[in-house]
Amino acid sequence: MKMTGAQIICEGLVKEGVEVIFGFPGGALLPLYDTLARYPQLRHILVRHEQGAAHAADGYARATGKVGVCMATSGPGATNLVTGIANAHLDSSPVVAITGQVARPFIGKDAFQEVDISGITLPITKHNYLVLDVGSLAKIVKEAFYLARTGRPGPVLIDLPRDVQIEQTEFNYPSQVDLPGYKPTFQGHPAQIKKAAKLINEAQRPLIIGGRGIIISGAYAELKQLAETAQIPVITTLLGIGCFPESHILSFGMLGMHGMAYANMAVAAADVIIAIGMRFDDRATGKVSEFAPHASIIHIDIDPAEIGKNVPVVVPIVGDVKLVLNALNKLIISTEHIDWFQQLEGWRREHPSTAIRDCEGLLPQLVIRRIYEVTQGEAIIVTGVGQNQMWAAQYYCYDKPNSLISSGGLGTMGFELPAAIGAKVGCPDTTVWCIAGDGGFQMTIQELATIAQEKLAVKIAIINNAYLGMVRQWQELFYGRRYVATPLSSPDFVKIAEAYGIPGLRVRHKEEVVPAIEQAMAERGPFLIDFVVEPEENVYPMVVPGAALTEVLEGPKKEAQAVSDSAKLPVSNI
Amino acid sequence: MTMKHTLVALVEDKPGVLTRMASLFRRRGFNIESIVVGRSEVPNLSRMTIVLSGSTPMVEQLRKQLDKIIDVVKVFDITAEDTVARELALIKVGATSSNRSEIIQIVDIFRANIVDVAPDSVTVEVTGDEEKIDSLLNLLRGFGIKEMTRTGRIAMARGGRRLPAAKQSSKAEGKRQKA
Numbered sequence: 001m002k003m004t005g006a007q008i009i010c011e012g013l014v015k016e017g018v019e020v021i022f023g024f025p026g027g028a029l030l031p032l033y034d035t036l037a038r039y040p041q042l043r044h045i046l047v048r049h050e051q052g053a054a055h056a057a058d059g060y061a062r063a064t065g066k067v068g069v070c071m072a073t074s075g076p077g078a079t080n081l082v083t084g085i086a087n088a089h090l091d092s093s094p095v096v097a098i099t100g101q102v103a104r105p106f107i108g109k110d111a112f113q114e115v116d117i118s119g120i121t122l123p124i125t126k127h128n129y130l131v132l133d134v135g136s137l138a139k140i141v142k143e144a145f146y147l148a149r150t151g152r153p154g155p156v157l158i159d160l161p162r163d164v165q166i167e168q169t170e171f172n173y174p175s176q177v178d179l180p181g182y183k184p185t186f187q188g189h190p191a192q193i194k195k196a197a198k199l200i201n202e203a204q205r206p207l208i209i210g211g212r213g214i215i216i217s218g219a220y221a222e223l224k225q226l227a228e229t230a231q232i233p234v235i236t237t238l239l240g241i242g243c244f245p246e247s248h249i250l251s252f253g254m255l256g257m258h259g260m261a262y263a264n265m266a267v268a269a270a271d272v273i274i275a276i277g278m279r280f281d282d283r284a285t286g287k288v289s290e291f292a293p294h295a296s297i298i299h300i301d302i303d304p305a306e307i308g309k310n311v312p313v314v315v316p317i318v319g320d321v322k323l324v325l326n327a328l329n330k331l332i333i334s335t336e337h338i339d340w341f342q343q344l345e346g347w348r349r350e351h352p353s354t355a356i357r358d359c360e361g362l363l364p365q366l367v368i369r370r371i372y373e374v375t376q377g378e379a380i381i382v383t384g385v386g387q388n389q390m391w392a393a394q395y396y397c398y399d400k401p402n403s404l405i406s407s408g409g410l411g412t413m414g415f416e417l418p419a420a421i422g423a424k425v426g427c428p429d430t431t432v433w434c435i436a437g438d439g440g441f442q443m444t445i446q447e448l449a450t451i452a453q454e455k456l457a458v459k460i461a462i463i464n465n466a467y468l469g470m471v472r473q474w475q476e477l478f479y480g481r482r483y484v485a486t487p488l489s490s491p492d493f494v495k496i497a498e499a500y501g502i503p504g505l506r507v508r509h510k511e512e513v514v515p516a517i518e519q520a521m522a523e524r525g526p527f528l529i530d531f532v533v534e535p536e537e538n539v540y541p542m543v544v545p546g547a548a549l550t551e552v553l554e555g556p557k558k559e560a561q562a563v564s565d566s567a568k569l570p571v572s573n574i
Numbered sequence: 575m576t577m578k579h580t581l582v583a584l585v586e587d588k589p590g591v592l593t594r595m596a597s598l599f600r601r602r603g604f605n606i607e608s609i610v611v612g613r614s615e616v617p618n619l620s621r622m623t624i625v626l627s628g629s630t631p632m633v634e635q636l637r638k639q640l641d642k643i644i645d646v647v648k649v650f651d652i653t654a655e656d657t658v659a660r661e662l663a664l665i666k667v668g669a670t671s672s673n674r675s676e677i678i679q680i681v682d683i684f685r686a687n688i689v690d691v692a693p694d695s696v697t698v699e700v701t702g703d704e705e706k707i708d709s710l711l712n713l714l715r716g717f718g719i720k721e722m723t724r725t726g727r728i729a730m731a732r733g734g735r736r737l738p739a740a741k742q743s744s745k746a747e748g749k750r751q752k753a
Contacts, residue, residue, distance in 0.1 A: 122594060123597055303642070
């Protein structure tokens, strides 16, 4: 059957199981938008800025495990997607982005709204396509989805010239892909798995570091079996949160710059580390030369390029985490590490990293803790970036995979609201809380209109401290309290919400917190709470930037120890 | 320890593949000494020879990153292998009737060829490894080198062995993957 390019895209999306597209139309994409009218099974959600479309597709992908789809027109529409695509790339999120392009005869002529988006997104996509022949389109759509969701997932962009959307060709959707340059390794090497098992079975102080790869691979049961069989404590990266129930006795929280002190101490003391589906990001390792000085590291990851990139590894295993753990578990001897476990328990008692101090005013940590209590840990938490993100990671207890959605690698302020939209669209029956800072929230605040138009019951908690809080914290600790460009005056968020047709409340006092959260939960639709919190509250624990994980500032009392001059900080990615 | 590495890449003959690789060299901070692209024995596959300096772990990291590019079928570091490596150069040398025969003598010793003669110049074609071309250049420098172009290294492992990916691709012509 003959079809236009636009129809082929829509047919492909249907065949790939796509249910929703986050997008914003424009001239170069009009033929495709026109065709969408004939595909009611493809729900289109109109965002208010294309960055929101990319983040929403990313949030949808993370919440559901399916491929998220976003769409934008040529030129500025396409460039507005860039931040969201980079975000998905760094956090290995499966997203397919479709952009309009000027008609083929105009390409390279600096035509109206022409930009080389395939060139621009080259380093921030897993792969991308500029479609120059409608005959190749079906194959490209098939490949794009295959690439986005398999192996190490990531964003794939299809740039679609206007005239290709109109041109007709015979439609044949391929049942298989043919990509000689793309053959991910799924099964781990048996000899390496045997070596790893031997190391684990002989370990005195073993430690598992769980990353997002476990969540992507769906290896919760396998991880749990490994941890429980050999009684291995589990810590996670920020994006690994939820890969192992945090209420489990073997769970010791998150490592890294704002990780639990005891988790970082465990890294420093472990003799064998099993790093699973994580990539030793500098925020997780601290000073990399002093990372895990006593440990032999087993690194399991599907991406061979991650092995040995930042940290030397004794046993590398390339493969799908679920399959590797399955094979590994067969070789693990049931054992206990009582001394090691007690040592960790002791550290946890001595360094209770998530205790909330007594305070007259409203503490942001308390807000998060209360949201946890009221939602009984059943919500999906979508965070911004900065202090709100770290408190959300620390003070909510995550027992389920995909219950925390956060921009880890790129650290994109403004991710929270559109990503929460994506999560809510993907999981309409789950409570979704968007934890925002007053700074980041204003970067994508326009998506409140999307929420209102689509009647999405996203609950929004703004942690409003009238500062760009994390930057202010660094200025306080490392730049002699010179608060340059961080004090922030914000609009009345409750009135803003009201203007968008979303009910809201302002909370200034501790005792108002729970009733407000309950009111938000009782509301059928969206709800916004502006929590006016202690302005100069800091995130602790904090590893001194560029220092080893054990050099931890644990609270305000020890601030005197902080390096008060940035010039004294060790050279690192600060 | 920094040393010179030779990578051989088999890539799909598609637009943009060179850009993808070049972009990666730049982003990961690698300075390429030479890169040569041409057809391989497999239809639709090009073969690249890349020469660059770096420590072995750094080059290994680069090799893996290159391998991640979808249009790159396979990348090998053949530095440690026994290889045949060749480069071609065209050298235009200033020549007069009095020194032309001297130039021809040098060219003969190097088993190079004169491919063009003009009243005031000769153009020499030479093939060999980098050292051979460097030494010829040294000897010709005295006559005045007017223009020079070198192709950069192409390389191949000695003996009957083939690069595994080349075998795979030519045999299976892209064995289908289940999607």
